[in-house]
Amino acid sequence: MARAVTTRRKAVNTAIAWTIGLLIFFPILWTFLTSFKTEAEAISSPPAFLFFDWTLENYGAVQERSNYFRHFMNSVVISIGSTVIGLIIAVPAAWAMAFVPGRQTRNVLMWMLSTKMLPPVGVLVPIYLIFRDFGLLDTRTGLVIVLTLINLPIIVWMLYTYFREIPGEILEAARMDGASLRNEIIHVLTPMAVPGIASTLLLNVILAWNEAFWTLNLTAANAAPLTAFIASYSSPEGLFYAKLSAASTMAIAPILIIGWFSQKQLVRGLTFGAVK
Template identity: 75%
Template sequence: MARRDSASRVFVSTLAAWAVGFLIFFPILWMVLTSFKTELEAFSTPPSFLFFHWTTENYATVQERSDYVAHAMNSLIIAGGSTLIALLIAVPAAWSMAFAPTKRTKDVLLWMLSTKMLPPVGVLVPIYLIFRDFGLLDSRTGLILVLCLGNLPIVVWMLFTYFKEIPKDILEAARMDGATVGKELIYVLTPMAVPGIASTLLLNFILAWNEAFWTLNLTTSEAAPLTVFIASYSSPEGLFWAKLSAASTLAIAPILVLGWFSQRQLVRGLTFGAVK
């Protein structure tokens, strides 16, 4: 009887998981399908799911109208650069908070997290003026800087959580063997926290890749990433749903491929626990 109950629970849980997964994935699936429709079919009522005239005309139009490769390179450089710089800053910061805490460590962590509670529009004007005066408007350097600082609290918090799971005895043994702080970070701590660092890198890269507010307000053409590429298909004449869906599909394709190949490392990092 217990086995039947267990089997039925597994079946129901699996079915529920697939249903929730499909519900979450359905908007993406619908976007991809719409990208292969004509504009007339994209607006048709009732909407057609699979039985429509499939066409790749929207992708050809998007490529002719906008330079996808240039926008994708900007996204790659901006997301990758901001992620790497944030990691270089966050690793020693999280190490000091995890293994050399003070009475104010929790307050500092809470203060860092509180910076994410402020709506970005609240600081848009001063940041825009700073960027204008320093010549950082519509530049990759400016976007790398603002995205790095914006996502830095999340990176520090995640790495702090992972580092806390590592036994202090291992680091103390390394110090007794003569390891300096730098060697301890590079040769002892970092290899042990590779799953956590990898998942932090991936999540921060996705956040930077999908950032729309700052990229839309601080760039125009030269450093415009894929978020600006997508927004260009919203015009006063209206929304061209098929072309907008094609542009959005092209924009998320690289990050979907990255997530697919990194899913094992991501799951391992999110379930990272103490060394036993």
Template identity: 75%
Template sequence: MARAVSNKTKTINTVIAGTLGVLMFFPILWIIILSFKTEEDAVRAPLEVLFQSGWTTDNFSTVQARSDYFRHFSNSVIISLGSTLLGLVVAIPAAWSMAFVPARRTKDVLMWMLSTKMMPPVGVLVPIYLIFRDTGLLDSRVGLTVVLMLINLPIIIWMLYTYFREIPGEILEAARMDGAGLKEEILYVLTPMAVPGIASTILLNIILAWNEAFWTLNLTAANAAPLTAFIASYSSPEGLFYAKLSAASIMAIAPILIMGWFSQKQLVRGLTFGAVK
């Protein structure tokens, strides 16, 4: 029997949720406002910025003319999609083996994989940089795709393992009795049943790869620079160009925000897959 919730409790929860939502969204809102201001107006006091300054769209045209936004955008798309798809190729068989092949230390292996995300990236920057330099992968899309795949691989495997564990093993046993081999079992039985979970995994890892800044700034120069490097280019020794930096930030986050907005139902469905029996 569901517990009744009073109107007062609902009102308090609504106010709290609304306040938290405003606080979380305010930095993005302020960046949007600054992107339509001149550099002189952007450094004024907040009330002056809102009520005593004009509006302009010159920052966006200046940013595009100076930095070639679409080249950085295409790099971000290729690197984020490529690293995610490459990660799935490795993670789906790995998650299948952990979920359906009995092993004593499966949970220990998963915890060890996840613990690698806790290591500071700067701790392995030098050896990876030297490997990339000697193999010709420095400032290349291929190199960044491989690095971001390896970085996010523990999360991909962990999420897919959770989804696969919710699929009854009897279904796979029935497929084996019908003559399905390992390839057919993974491609035609397991994968279609876990589509919501796989979709949410893809969306989450695209976001993670899109927002990755440390490796993209240290392993690229010009040719493979994604949108994170595009934003960083507006920080210079002469100071920060707040208006242009805000415009560049909006141009960089707008695609991923739009994707997240239109796919939020699928993302929530996938993240809650198997949570309710």
């Protein structure tokens, strides 16, 4: 029998949830508001929250100084490209770990995840030299390769978790009906794990979109994504907070909108298999 939840308890839980949500969202809101201030108002003390002279001059200055659309397209190509290639590699890898018997599966997964614990700066020099020698510096191809390799452990881990929730008997029935390994993965396994694959895709697009370390160190101008676009507003002359906020707002707006409209699918995928 389900335990009844009182109206007071619901109200308290709702208030706590809203408070936590507002605290998490506040930096984004403050950045958005600062982007409409003048530079003097952006550093004023005490700061003005809503009552200030709203202006669009920062967005105009950002557009005049930088080619936003070029940086935006670089981010789209790099984030989506690295995620799609990662999924192509990770789906069969996660299938093998989930459905092929073996005692070493957990060890392999832990080894893959342990690579995420290495500080990126520890391998910056060898990767930089490899990219220089192969002509991959400041190219979209180079960034797609490095971000695919960086996020691949997370993609495999997530897909492995989702695949484990799918009954193996279904795949065995497909084999008995004459399905090849390729058809088993593409036509049987993948459609059943669409929620998990969708959430994995969305999460890794966000991770690749927000990646700053590698994009700042392996690009200069041609392949620079929006993270480099934001960093360009940190100059020896100082920080221009209003213009920096405008650039940040323009950089996070696309991924924020995508996350907002796909939140139902994302939550569904992240909770896939949690309730039986």
